[in-house]
Amino acid sequence: MTAPIEIVLGVVILLVLVPVAAAAVYRLVVVRRNSTSVLVRRAGEESWRYGAVRYSDTDVAFYRLGSVRFGADVRLDRRSLALGARRQPTGPELDVAEEGELIVPFSGTDPGGAVVEGELCLAPAKLTGMLAWVEACSTEQVRPRRPHR
Template identity: 35%
Template sequence: MSTPMICMVVLIAVLMTAVSALSYRLWKLRQGGTAAIMRDLPAVGGHGWRHGVVRYRGGEATFYRLSSVRLWPDRRLSRRGLDVVSRRGPLGDEFDIMTDEIVVLELCDITQDQCEGFEIALDRGARTAFLSWLEARPSPRARRNSY
């Protein structure tokens, strides 16, 4: 087999892998979920926002970015470790990607050693679903001590 032929076979294999990965990601996004916009903190102005889909499963929510090619979720949120720090409306240049009806929740994931902060922007229905899911977590006092 000649060198150009080997290069062509490798190129076709790489392209087929990329098409398969993108098709899988698109299939995962189309399975349903709640539209959301998320960014990590600290952030400056309206920078860092990523559109995506939040999907709830038991005690975990997963966030899939629309522009990502990862086969797995871009962020996993554990219901036990999330705290709502504050809520606000869009500010300044955030109105370029959000409307007045959007509410931005600042969240803190305390499952890490430090508080990992991020913001999630949701419309009224999505915010109700997210807060209902979050408030349905078991109370830390309700957990049994295993001796």
């Protein structure tokens, strides 16, 4: 005996929608609670994406808020992160940037060794926090640990 098509469709919809909804809630609640809000534009892209950054001891993770992935969209090694000269938004950037926000180019390497470049748009206080985090990289993080003998 076969199941009615409504039951099969219901099960399929539940198997697809529940994980997507859980990922969306995770992004909007958990990630935003312990992160810094930013606008991100990767090199070669025209549009800005709303997102969040989270700092750890060894890396910075970028989360696009419109994404439904559980993990970070981009993760950059702290030792490789370089921030460029800040500038004021111009032209169409004024439509997405809040008053007083700055645009800062960045580059770094992801865990696979690929170079990731782009721009961040964030408030001066948030930029100060990011710069302090980058500059506070400890010597143990810069130099690999030697095995104990």
